[in-house]
Amino acid sequence: MTYPRPAGALSAMFDRPSAAITLKGAVSMDYGIESKDQETVVRLRGRLTFNDHAKLRSLIGEMLAQKNSRHALDLSALEFVDSAGIGMLLIAREELASAKKTLTLRAAQGQVKRVLTVAQLGKIVTIED
Secondary structure, eight states: OOOOOOOTHHHHHHHSOGGGOOOTTOOBOEEEEEEETTEEEEEEEEEEOGGGHHHHHHHHHHHHHSSOSEEEEEEEEEEEEOHHHHHHHHHHHHHHHHTTOEEEEEOOOHHHHHHHHHTTGGGTSEEEO
């Protein structure tokens, strides 16, 4: 049995390979690092998902290279985090702890704050409003 091909915007979607399809408005995670007052602050922006694992691995390496022993992830500009993103935050915490460094999650908003609460990350990582 054959089905009629959709018209309009859906038709264009079928003409592209599935790997090329991205959600409109979806922005991958980006970050900026600033050292101040014996603390390294990393500002995450966008969406933290499985697709960002290589970028987060690179970020963890940069954090480990910093002289400061205190590190904070400023999540105020992070719009979305999925379960893989939560796992990556836990990996960051573990790797920093093994290097005798601390990690604090700071200023989560909206969906990110809800996910951190539901996942009960506050039992494992320090979370500040």
